[in-house]
Amino acid sequence: MTVRRRWSPTGLALAVPTALFVLGPLGFLVWMGLAQERADFLERAQDLDLPMVVGQVALLATLTTVWAGALGVPLAWLTVRTDLPARRLLHWLAPLPLAIPPYIGALVYQILLAPGGVLPNFLGVTSLPLNLYGVGGAAWILGLFTYPYLYLLVSGALERTNPALEEAARGAGLSPRRVLTRVTLPLLRPSLLAGGLVVFLYSWADFGVVSLLRVRTLTTIIYDYIQGTADWALPSALSILLTAITILVLLLQLRVLGRAGYTQIVGAVKPAPLVSLGAWRWPAFAYVGGMVTLTLLLPLGVLGYQASRLSASDMGAFALTQWPYLVNSLWTAVAGASLALLIALGVARSEGRGRAWRVSGLLQVGYAIPGTVLGLGLAGFLHATLPWIYATPLALIVAYVVLYITPAFQAVKAALAQLHPSIEEAARSLGRGPLAAFHAVTLPLIKPGLVAGWLLVFVLSMRELAATLIVRPPGFDTLPVRIWTHAMDVGPEPRAAALALALVLTIALPWFALLSRRLRGISPSM
């Protein structure tokens, strides 16, 4: 509403501290990084073999993106636009692997393929001729468990494609195959790019998978440094390098997407007619079914099998000792999701419509910061400025809010955008004040969007590993931290599998709820 163009005190009270917690950690890192003497840094970079490491991460991210694209894009087209058998069920199953964090995926394939694992034992050999521990293995796993990001965006775009455009191309004399290459695929460009970017940046900034598979990347180097030494300068400098490249890639995306308008303005879109696969129907089904097996059934089965090797009495005692960590995870994730949503709602409302400069843009910077970097920056920033938050569970909640305020904000924004301003104005003209109108009309109408946003942040916080490892107070472990520590210290043994299964099942429930709400168009976060 035009009346409320100015920032409300509530909006400012929410936005300013959040902006502080986004910018503070980055500022701290820049400050610490600059303290590093240049000559000294170059020498140590030499020792670390930094160009090789950066090249290796870039290779990993590229391989993962290509692999995820090869998995996700055909799947999206098959389930949305063809007469694939059971396409509705598969369309619903395809995003589910997101409930399995990639580091758990790494654990699964360790259990399965590592020397002494399930498959070598089954085959009666000590080790398999393929090596999981390396860039190839990491890319395999990251691709398997991040392809749903691409799938969600591309299938959403395919569903929204106006079939009249394709019919117009047919009318202009193009064959179906040419229509696919000349119209359908080019129209998917923004979603392909956006999805590819999410996967690229995820693997670029990943910590969990690469640390478990012993791949040396910037994140693992930073983490090892923090653990081993009290030296902040070098990890800060590396963090800035990591973030700078991330931001560069994001800016590149803006440039690529800059000019062409891809919004297809249409009234009611009728669904496009399905492409008949003919003889390819069942091979395609086998391919899709194989993917679902590889990314969903196999991991759950392997985790269940491995966990079941723990004897019942051991399991009881183990559950008792690990119970507090689940509680830690739950309440910090609930607090983080609630806080993120409240802030997002406050900021979105205050910004109103059609303002040029937006605080939300600033808040979204948190989305671009890799978890390891944010963990380091936040720990240092809190230590320096707010010691009473540092090393308390509150710091974890702050980290979740900073990392995931963007998906929360997008959910709120999307919900509010569905609402025509005249709805609230109608309530005002019928004698309700601004707050009463919001409560009586706006809130009930955006509630589904708010619930979806909350669930998304909750799931993402529940599975967060990299920042949590650094920011958590000593002794305050979360479930991901326990899983990771077990897997790192002891290996992929039954206890780690049991914990991983517990985490996956805890995440899966809200994730089911989220998907059945047909949450589309909210780009998933890292």
Added chain:
Amino acid sequence: MELLTLDRVTKRYDPDQPPAVDALTLTVEQGEILALLGPSGCGKTTTLRLIAGFEVPDSGRVVIRGATMAGPEGWIPPEARGVGIIFQDYALFPHLTVAENVGFGLHHFGRSARQERTRQILALVGLESFALRYPHELSGGQQQRVALARALAPAPALILLDEPFSNLDADLRAQMREEVERILRNTGTTGIFVTHDQEEAFTLADRVGVLNEGRLEQLDAPETIYHHPATLFVAEFVGAADFLPGLVTPYGIVTELGVFANTEAWKIGEKVKVMLRPDDVTFVPSSVGDGMIIRRDFRGPETLYCIRLPSGQRVHSSQASSSLYPNGTRVRAEAHLIHVVTFPV
């Protein structure tokens, strides 16, 4: 009695742009129905929003029932103005039933009083049996009625309608127009509606205000607007019109289609434009006629002919469709003006 007064109300959205509403002054009487007519972007919707309280005027004063709603003394928010609105998209609350929508503005009533009033208003718009439906289960016309009922329920002094019929099919539009007028008249409610459809403005309103670029060009009864447009803009925007060049002489205004009375006392020797409505122009086919039919638009009951005069000037003539003449027919055109309306060249 004056119900609403706008006194030199100005609203500017962008300092670099001309104002959306520019020193607008008008008064609306109790029980009157006023139409604000103008092309898109003329400021009519902004005017409505200024009255409702969704926009704050930069200067000027909005007075409803003698109380200043916006002005130098302060500003009253929309919820305290007692002004009902019907939005172009109806803005029905999708999560509430028809009865809950209608009862929405009655929150200060007791439960039974609210139910009684809701029932009464739904009866007025003929939707008693739809009380428990949700808005999306209704047709466009029914939704419109719910919007009307919801706005009427708190018995507002004034109802504002923003392009109320633009989302309806043509035949439904005429029917709803009649119905809305009947209900406003029966309840004695003052109404202001904005439209770009002159037919709608003419049939529904007691007075029509024509807006152009934020300024009120003319505010008059529909027939005055049509027959005596105050400005060239009004003449062109309201109804079709041709403008015939003329020269003022002692005998009257001499034009290609004859001499007309100099009713506006132009000075001798001045050049003017005489407004011709299509129904002012008649013609007879004649082999020696100097006009020629160059275009024919068949419109059912009437047919619109475009006639080229020897000078190249074109005039339009609307004729009953009982006899039709093909293109190229030579004709003798005549103009019979009851009201001579002229503008400076």
